[in-house]
Amino acid sequence: MLKPVSSTRVVDLVRDRLRTAILSGDLAPGTRLSVPELARQLEVSRSPVREAVLLLVGEGLAVEHTRRGVEVARLDLTGLLELYELRAELDALAARLAAERMTAADLAALRGVLDAQGAAALGDRRCFLDLDARFHQIIVQTCANSRVIRHGEQLLREMRLGRRLLLNETWHLKLSHEEHRVIERALRQRDGPAAETAMRAHLTRVAGAVRQHHA
């Protein structure tokens, strides 16, 4: 089983770079994405940069103002709550489907993430959040519905733009971690409905806590 040779298309490299820069906060929300400027910095022509920027618009990571350029998307509280509202249903569906299809390897990966998260909970918050995203990503990717996977991954990425709005209190991280454990247990027992319910409850609660915190 050979993996396909990497495409090595400039547009893909540029897209990945920009995406990483945006998600890491290196390119802050609101930053103008000037095609000529980026092309100079990346030392490629304008064409692939333009394409890459448009792809990011399609992913929701940037917004286009016709004839006035593209800028990195801003995610305000309202937008973040919208994302939670949608993800609560989408991730719940993914969890239900994943419950039936999880392999031993998937479950092991999930456990690994949870254990790492347990260790990180006290210290590195940044790391904790990455593991949180990874937890959800594994479940989404296991659900065997390519549409759910595509939309789920997109929502997960888009949500990272709202990092600054998320909660960092220890009690909240602990609680999320507990809820993740509950979800993982349901998945391990192949109890789809339980996983679905637990996932929905988890995301709904987090959304509520976020809303509360920024009241």
Add this chain to the structure above:
Amino acid sequence: MLKPVSSTRVVDLVRDRLRTAILSGDLAPGTRLSVPELARQLEVSRSPVREAVLLLVGEGLAVEHTRRGVEVARLDLTGLLELYELRAELDALAARLAAERMTAADLAALRGVLDAQGAAALGDRRCFLDLDARFHQIIVQTCANSRVIRHGEQLLREMRLGRRLLLNETWHLKLSHEEHRVIERALRQRDGPAAETAMRAHLTRVAGAVRQHHA
């Protein structure tokens, strides 16, 4: 209150043209979308065509094969069932949210569609399906969650690629129409949970019927 002058960007015109051509079946699934060829036919340069084609890929209406061009997406039974599975949750969410926010005008529009559908049910199947899509579209657009709207519209469009797999029997259309009435009633009574449940049941049943029919 003047509405802004339309952008009149060539890329938008091309995108709309291609989208319409694909959704109407004028460009059949699997058709190769050659940028130079389309540019010739539409009498514009390759740049806006290339952009438009990439946008369609982002919408799921076309698929890209790296260095081997783009073709109109094929939607097989598996893909159609995936879409139903996802839409069952997404539309159910939209219905719940819409129940609280529907204006009198929205409800009137919904009734209009249902009545027109009742009249069309016996005769024009094509028209019936368009009204079916319109029914769901109104609900999605009323839900006041911009993410749900964006993803919902996308799924609705993508689904039209599977037209040939849909059921045309009169009994099935009648049944769908009945279920739409139930949903509309729940919305009119602002009963979010009931609308959600009815919507989910409706789409799940349709998916089951489609699966059954192509067994």
Add this chain to the structure above:
DNA sequence: ATGCGCAGTGTTACATGTAGACCGCATGAA
């Protein structure tokens, strides 16, 4: 028949050219 090389054709992917739209700023009139 089957497999391989090898032009020939058309395309993608990237580079570059350029008209006109937009923004910021300065200047001048009210």
Add this chain to the structure above:
DNA sequence: TTCATGCGGTCTACATGTAACACTGCGCAT
């Protein structure tokens, strides 16, 4: 001061040039 007007620079949006690449069909060897 406030607001209109004009200017210069930058960018978007579209057009076009071109190298490398992928498919085709043909001839030739096996």
